Amino acid sequence: MFNSIDTIAAWAKATGFIYPSSEIYGKFAGVYDYGFYGTLLKKNIEQAWIKNVVQKRKDMVLIDSAIFMHPMTWKASGHIDCFDDPQIDCKKCKARHRADNLLEQYGVNADKMPIDEINGIIADLKEKGTVIKCPLCGSTDLTTAKRFSLMVKSNLGSPTDALSEENVVYLRAETCQGIYLNFKNILDSTRMKPPFGIAQVGKAFRNEIIARQFVFRTREFEQMEMQYFCHPDLVESQYAEWKEARINWYKEYGIAAEKLNFHKHEKLAHYASEAYDIQYKFSCLDGRFDEVEGLHARGDWDLSQHSKFSGAKLNYLDPKTNERYIPNVVETSAGLGRLSLMFIDDAHTTEQLDNGETREVLKLDYRLSPIKVAVFPLLKNKPELIAKAEEVYDILSDNFMSEFDDNGNIGKRYRRQDEIGTPFCVTVDFGTLGKGEDVDLSEQNTVTVRNRDTMQQERIAIERLVEYVQDFTK
């Protein structure tokens, strides 16, 4: 639990989870780098998602499509025409407004309307005697509507740095287009048939006007997307099933039900016919519920559009009924950065201990913990302890992401692992060696395993360690 986005960002940097990008050049807004623990956490979240969405199902496959796609992709998908926000600035008070929101107040639905049409309507209104005003200062001195495209451009393959309409290549604004483009390949090569789905994890890029709130909104971000292709008659039931399946995944990984909800979209994106968000109650965003995953019914919009623009037949002939149809799509799309933020925010706990001190613990589900087990020699100045601890580390690190630490004293090392959410700490002591004062010989070749949450220890034989940790973390 963090009480602000700043405190979680500072924590993430100090602990090695997430750093601002390009810090030595003074940071680069809206972009973040994942450090050692952040990278591992992210990989584990991704793995947990793949397990839920792909591994445990017979009707799902996984792909990894390229970030660059044929420019026509974005023309077909509607992103070039619709994926921008028409802006109108007030010349007097300098406020910026969304043109469609502004026009709504004059009874005009300008949602997803091309820019020329919007300016046409404004001119028409003026002719009929209605001059639109700045809702803030009331001034009528407004600019014409201007586009602010959310698509990021690249000069890939262009001989010059000129980004003309002909040679521009876009970085993908959503990963799912790579799925649609491979729809036919999957049908042809994997024996999948509707209803089935294709999943993908990868980066997407959006030229957000303002990227803020740490990794909650970034210009470069990772999506975990699933597109489920089914007969139009099945959309409703599939949509309901996926809603259920996805929210249960959050609960399975330790998010309390009362911190989750569904939020229904009233305004829909250009591709969607129904849209719900799964929201999480972020304490670092002042306890506000905000989106971590979107579920959309996209109809046959994408496959139809790509059929139309490419000429490919993106439909399915049901061999039983002889019916040929364009499958409809149910999409789930989760933001990996947001999920990382959510899990950190949710797991971070400050505990009051009996001795009056406090302890910071990252109570992540063990499966998500970056480091599964840490190995310590009880004392740093006893070479036999160090040597034995290194032996134990070698055994564990062959199986798990592990850490070795002989710095400072044992308490400090426990706290350090608590802070990054390591479920188990293994300590090699004199009992392990079977020698020293007052040593119980029955403890030879056993170590203490200390649990992150209970702080309790138990003695485990070294040969049983791997099995022990595996049982808790798989």
Place this chain on the structure above:
RNA sequence: GCGGGUGUAGCUCAGCUGGCUAGAGCAUUAGCCUUCCAAGCUAAGGGUCGCGGGUUCGAAUCCCGUCGCCCGCUCCA
């Protein structure tokens, strides 16, 4: 883009009206110590004071410019 805020070590800050080699705590690293929960002792590393220009014998400090970052408007996985 506009408005507001801000910029000295990894972090939190001190450095007042210009003046010793820019400091402290925490953190980091090394050594000593330590037989299980952030103890102690010793030492070390780390800063072109955001950047550029000006005023001055002298600028972290004053002036001008510029840039980055943060917050709001907008957007969204």
